[in-house]
Amino acid sequence: MTKFMDVHHGMAGITxxxxxxxxxxxxxxxxxxxxxxxxxxxxxxxxxVYCLSEAPDAEAVKRVHERAGHPADEIHPVTLAV
Amino acid sequence: MTKFMDVHHGMAGITxxxxxxxxxxxxxxxxxxxxxxxxxxxxxxxxxVYCLSEAPDAEAVKRVHERAGHPADEIHPVTLAV
Known part of the structure; x- marks a missing residue:
């Protein structure tokens, strides 16, 4: 399992x-x-919008966001954290 | 106090x-x-690199990162969180 930070752009005005x-x-x-x-x-x-997750790979993060109707614009494995 | 997500680019190879x-x-x-x-x-x-902080304003975040020698490329007030 790896941590991922994914980013969504074009969400101006999100409530x-x-x-x-x-x-x-x-x-x-x-x-x-x-x-x-x-x-x-x-x-x-x-x-x-920034989302932090833990996942087996970036493809899994991509699939969840796509299936939920809000595909991510960037998905970064953040292998270092403090 | 507001939460901020700031972003640093050009950090390839950071340990x-x-x-x-x-x-x-x-x-x-x-x-x-x-x-x-x-x-x-x-x-x-x-x-x-993504940094999450709580600060009085974006300028304060900017000053800390600049004084510490690693200025941020983006500083976003993240006023919504789940």
């Missing part, structure tokens, strides 16, 4: 409820892909 | 020790700027 709904949609199916989404943070003004 | 040293350099001076750095994650292959 707290929309972020929660999107996160819940990920949580509802993540087990099928072996992924665990831990946190998501949004900058509604610039339209950027 | 675990370098990430820890950089984080420690932030921690050593952050109180002078009223900032609290919580986590940092690095993708050494693509050279991206």
């Amino acid at each position: 707290d409820q929309q972020l929660r709904d999107a996160h819940d949609a990920d949580l509802a199916i993540q087990a099928e892909e072996g992924v665990s989404f831990e946190h998501a943070w949004a900058d509604p003004a610039e339209g950027v | 675990d020790q370098q990430l820890r040293d950089a984080h420690d350099a932030d921690l050593a001076i952050q109180a002078e700027e009223g900032v609290s750095f919580e986590h940092a994650w690095a993708d050494p292959a693509e050279g991206v």
Whole structure:
């Protein structure tokens, strides 16, 4: 398992409820892909969302976000953390 | 206080020790700027580092990273989180 930081652009104006709904949609199916989404943070003004997850590989993160209806623009394995 | 996600590019090849040293350099001076750095994650292959902090404003985050010798390329107020 590796930690991943994925990034969504073009999310300007995202609301707290929309972020929660999107996160819940990920949580509802993540087990099928072996992924665990831990946190998501949004900058509604610039339209950027960051999601932190633990997953077997980037493809699994990609599949969960695609199936949930909000594909990620970037998926980075963050192999170092403090 | 607001949470901020800041991003550093061009960090390809960063090591675990370098990430820890950089984080420690932030921690050593952050109180002078009223900032609290919580986590940092690095993708050494693509050279991206993400730092999560809590701070009075983006300028304070900017000052800590600059004074510690590793200016951020992006600083985003992440006003929403799950």
